[in-house]
Every structure is written in C-alpha cells, then in structure tokens.
Amino acid sequence: MTSPPLMTAADAARWIAVPTAASHKYTRGVLGVVTGSSPYPGAAVLGVEAALRTGVGMLRYLGDARPSDLVLQRRPETVTVPGRVQAWLLGSGMGPAADRDGAARDRLALAVDSGCPLVLDAGALDLVDTASAPRVLTPHAGELAALLGASRAEVEQHPLASARAAAERHGATVLLKGSTSIAVEPGGRARAARSAPAWLATAGAGDALAGILGALVATHAEQVRAEPAVLVDLAAAAAVLHGLAAEAASAGGPFTVLDLCAQLGPTIARLLREHPTP
Template sequence: MVKRRGWLEWEAEQARDWISRPQAGDDKYSRGVLGVRTGSKEYPGAAVLGVDAAVRTGLGMVRYLGPRRAADLVLQRRPEIVTVSGRVQAWLLGSGMNASTRTDTVTAALAAAFAEGLPTVVDAGALDLLSRAIGPTVITPHAGELATMLANETKPGSASQIAENPGEWAIRAAHLFDVTVLLKGAVTHIASPSGARLTVSIGPAWLATAGSGDVLGGILGALLATHSDQLETDSASLAPLAATAALLHAEAAILASAGGPIAALDIADAVPRAVAALLDP
C-alpha cells in the first residue's frame, strides 16, 4: 500500500478482503438485500445505472422503490429487480434526484429510509437530508455538492477550493458531519471521523462521464448490503468498503475502456470482470 502525505492508496491486496464470496448455504437474503431510492422524472437513468451496478457487484436482491417511469426502465434492464417494499439490509439514496424539485412524498420516503438506521449511501439529491441519518453512513459528493453542503457552515468552501485540496476538505467534512466521506474527483479521497485516510487514483480519465457516479453508488450500496452484519458493530468498516467500491469502479472502467472512451453503462457491465480479477488475480 502506497502512503503519501498521510493518505494511503487503496490497492487490490487490501480490497479483496472486502468482497463477499457466496457460500454453498447462502440464499438471496443472506447474500444481502439493498434498498434503492434513486432517480426522478428528470433523471430516471440514474436508477437504472445504480441498480445495474449493484446487481453486478454481487448481492442477493435489490429492491427498487422509485418513480414509475424509472421503475419501468429498471425492470426493462433488470427484470429480476423487486419493486415492492420489504426488508432490506442497506440503502442507496438520492442519485438522480434534485433537492430543490423533490416532492414532499419523496422527501418523506427518504426520511423513512434514514430512520431505519441501516448502512446507507447518500448521494446527490439526498445530501441535504444528511442530518436525519442515524445509521452507518457514507456520503458520495463531488466538489460542487460538497460546497453546497458547506455553504451555511462557519468555514464554507467553493467548488474550486475543494477541487484544489480535496483531501483537506474530505477530512473536514467527515468531522463536521460525523460520517464517512467519499469525495469524488480525479483522485477519490475517503475520510472518516475515526481517522481513515484512503485514496484511489487508478481510474482512467474516461471515467469522467455522465452517470459514472451513479454506478459508483450502486457498487458501494451492494458492498454495504453484503457487510451489513459487520457494520452493525463496526462502523469503521465503512472507509475500507468505500475505498473498495472506488477501486472496483476504477478497475471496471479500465476494463471497459481498453484505452478508449466509455459510457456509464459500460462501466457497470464490466463490474463482474473487475470483481473476478480482484478475487482471482
């Protein structure tokens, strides 16, 4: 593991320990169930991308609970997805939503998910509800979203300031909000209140494409669902799980790209190969 200025570069040797292999006695419930509230009328594709990535990362079931049009698109892509409420072991919330246009019904549904106290990935249009989180939580903002979160704090930072020194701002946000922060960028920085400082820097520049963050959210949500029992007593596991998700995301992009341009769904398609390569180098 490479160390630089207090940050540790997360690599395959460490990440493979955070991938759950199914055992002979497992069923779809014991392998992890992820609840997903993402997508909107304006951005239904975010739901498709996150769900597709979650399924391909390796869990037992995904429950998608979102707008009708997004649900229809999700089922067209992945007919195995369950679209009725039920028990879940982790949540992915907010991708493809806009806090300023979110309806009261959607806000109430997000609040109810937070209230369950389960391991949760909070993205995009649910970041403004972070104060409602009571379980192990990872937020996945980019610099602009983090700037918005900090706008009313004592020491706000602009998107450009955060992009110039992402590590410092990730640490600051982790302590301020008391959650694990996965700050997206050319180098992904993961910081936790307990002191974890991890980076992932192998992703190709082609990874900067619309929907890429939605895929990352799905990967991370799946990892939280498969480690839900561990997270009940060990919230420090959030940082290595977040770093492993970022690494899988980057490795999938490398496989999908092969040196050329990619779209977000290409990254999701390559996730099983990235998992296999990680488990069996």
C-alpha cells in the same frame, strides 16, 4: 498534509463478499434503492445495474413510475415493493429537498428511519444530519463545497482537508469523488483510490459508483453496524472496483457507463483469482 494510503486491488479484493453453498438471497445482502426521478430516470437504471453486478442477493427499488419502469425493463429481477432491507442507497438523480414531492419524501424517510446503513448521494446529501445510522456520503467537489459553505476551488485545492472537515462536521464517512478519490471517516482515518482512466469523466459515472458502494455496504451490513469505521474501507474499495471496471471497459478508448457495469463481474472474478482470501 500527508496523502492517505492508496487502497490497492488486493486490498479491495478483501471487501468482496463471496457466497458459499449455504448462502441465499437474504444472507448475500439486500440493498434498498431510492434514486432517480422523472427528469433523471437514468440514474436509477445505472445505480441498480452496478449494484446487481457487484453482487447482492436482492435489490429493492422504490421510485417514481418512469424510473421504476425503466429499471424493470433493464433488470427484471428487481423488486419494487417495500420489504426487508439491510442497507440503502439514496439520492442519485434526485433533486434538492425543495423539489421533492410527498411520495419522494416518504420513500426517503422510510429509508432514513430504518436504522440501516446509508449511502447518501447527490440529492440525498442534505439528509446526512437527519439520520443516526452509519452513513457514507459520495459528493463530488462541487457538492462537498456546498456542504462546507466553501468554494469548489478550495475543495479541489485541499481535497483531503475538505473531506476530513465534512466527515467531522456531520459524523459520517465521506467519499470525495475525483481522479483520485478520497475516503475519510469521522475519526480521521483516510484511504485514497486511484485506478480509473481519464475517459471515466462522463455523465452517470457517479451513479454507478454509488451502486457499487451500496452493494458493498449491503453485503457487509452487520459489520458496518458493529464497526462503522469500516465504511472508509468499503468506500475506497468501491472506488477501486469502479476504476478497474472502467479501465477494462475502456481498453484505451471511450466507453459508456453500462460498458463499465458489464465489466464489474469479470473484474471481481479477476481480483478474486489474483488475490484469494487467505
């Protein structure tokens, strides 16, 4: 099967929403986030950090007390009450449906029922068929195998076909994470992203990628509603930004996911300088 076209840095730069003098926090995109849990609070911190550094006007975080406290300690600008949202990021650091308590179910239902575009990661992948809004899944090979009822080896051997099968089955865009990430939309169009160093294979990297993608979806929410197929471009762009920021953080050696997040602003600034919008 032919490999999908690679998204370049220049391609990704076109999906960065640059504010103008007339912009305010609502026009710059409001991202709602339901991630993390008491056992895995760090996923919430990393996703929020990445989303804010990618560029949204406001971020609303709804979660358990422990991750909420940690998010506010790290990013005090985060809003922790329900309100206006243009897109949602769900599931990072959350367990399967059987492990959710009533509060977690209510938060996820609020997001799914909102009609806003959704980024479904990790513990929220099972919600794909309960939502009607445009949505993008961000599984790794093991999670995609579970969605398809296949083995991880089969997915790793046939990544494009596997991502395409899931996109068609669930009517959602799929971003299959890996050394080469592949984004596929239900109509079959696909993009690949390959810009990350091998040092990026580390815990928390996927949480940051989900945050980056959530920010891009929130800043393009109206376009996504009108044309859900653009999610494939946003997903591939997120993977490119993730990889380039990791490359900058690494400089040839190991790094932490917070180091990656700290490089998102400078990476975006460099892309905008090198690839200005016509």
